[in-house]
Amino acid sequence: VEEEKTQPVQPKENRTTAPKPAPVVSYVWPVEGEILRDFSVETLVYDQTMGDWRTHAGVDIAAEAGAKVQCVGDGVVKEVFTDDLMGATVVVDHQNGVISTYSNLAAEPVAAAGQEVESGTVLGEVGASAIAESALPSHLHLEMSRNGEPVDPVGIFSDET
Secondary structure, three states: OOOOOOOOOOHHHOOOOOOOOOOOOOOOOOOOOOOOOEEEEEEEEEEEEOEEEEEEEEEEOOOOOOOOEEEEOOOEEEEEEOOOOEEEEEEOOOOEEEEEEEEEOOOOOOOOOEEEOOOOOOOEEEEOOOHHHHOOOOEEEEEEEEEEEEEEEHHHHHHHO
16 A cells, blocks of 8 residues: 655745735826827827927827816825926826826926825816927826836726726
8 A cells, every 4th residue: 555645734834825916006087188199109290389290208188277187196296397398297106117297287286296195186287388289279298107118198097997
């Protein structure tokens, strides 16, 4: 009679456990409105304001001047500055490789560098500070990146729904 071979049972403290699932991250649109100009980093698009063909690393969302701009998700405000071409800008680090950048804001965003923000926190208002996009109707310019690479914000929002 052959003896049955069994594996020794590990004590509970030595057992490996399944990793906890990553928290579900959901994003909200910063303003309501139609997309005036799509994301396009691989194909050149004609820029009415600058009168040339260029890439567009974000989306332009139509919104009335003064409309509140909300943060797309939880994170920390990384920078608040005025860009020569894109105007008043707020950059938020979402701590998961995702960065969101809001441009063409009113001159004085309410967000401050280092501020912890949640999805829906007001960062500022839609303005007309982006000289490079002044030929477009009133809008928010939104850029997003994942692990340092620009991504289409529409894709980020569709991934989360």
